[in-house]
Amino acid sequence: MTFRMVKHSIAVIALAYFGIAFVVSVLIVYFNFIDSMIIVECVLLLLGLCAFAGTIHQCLIKRIVIGETGVEYFTLTKHYTMSWAEIKIIGIGYIPIKAPGRPPWVYFAADGIACAMLNAGSINDKYFMVHYRQAIVDEIKKYWSGEILGLDQVA
Numbered sequence: 001m002t003f004r005m006v007k008h009s010i011a012v013i014a015l016a017y018f019g020i021a022f023v024v025s026v027l028i029v030y031f032n033f034i035d036s037m038i039i040v041e042c043v044l045l046l047l048g049l050c051a052f053a054g055t056i057h058q059c060l061i062k063r064i065v066i067g068e069t070g071v072e073y074f075t076l077t078k079h080y081t082m083s084w085a086e087i088k089i090i091g092i093g094y095i096p097i098k099a100p101g102r103p104p105w106v107y108f109a110a111d112g113i114a115c116a117m118l119n120a121g122s123i124n125d126k127y128f129m130v131h132y133r134q135a136i137v138d139e140i141k142k143y144w145s146g147e148i149l150g151l152d153q154v155a
Helices: 008-031 038-061 134-143
Strands: 002-004 063-066 070-074 079-083 089-094 104-109 127-131
Touching (some): 002 134, 008 038, 063 134
Antiparallel strands (some): 063 070, 070 079, 089 104
């Protein structure tokens, strides 16, 4: 079963927010609201485009596929696969941000290192993660007989 990297609710909010930012930057350039500052307008347009493209990549393109053979991680440029035999630990962790109600993530580790604090920048062929959803846990339990670390701490 295929799961997007982030929850649908977060994806909708992020896409709306950065979509509006992009539209505003296009309107600023189109209507030339900042007189004789075409460079500033172009920078705003470029920033809006980059933010919106990054959000599309994060919310719509990055995905995890959980199936009989194991777990696969996809982006535009990367494709990692871990079989169930390779996976040593599946757990629930958090990205260390200073925000109340930070969302949990499900991580898969082939190196055998449990990690409560996660880093999305260190995703590789031996470690990847996805936003926690009960449907993901249910899918994992179909194929994984081991313990999912930290599952009891998720409300």
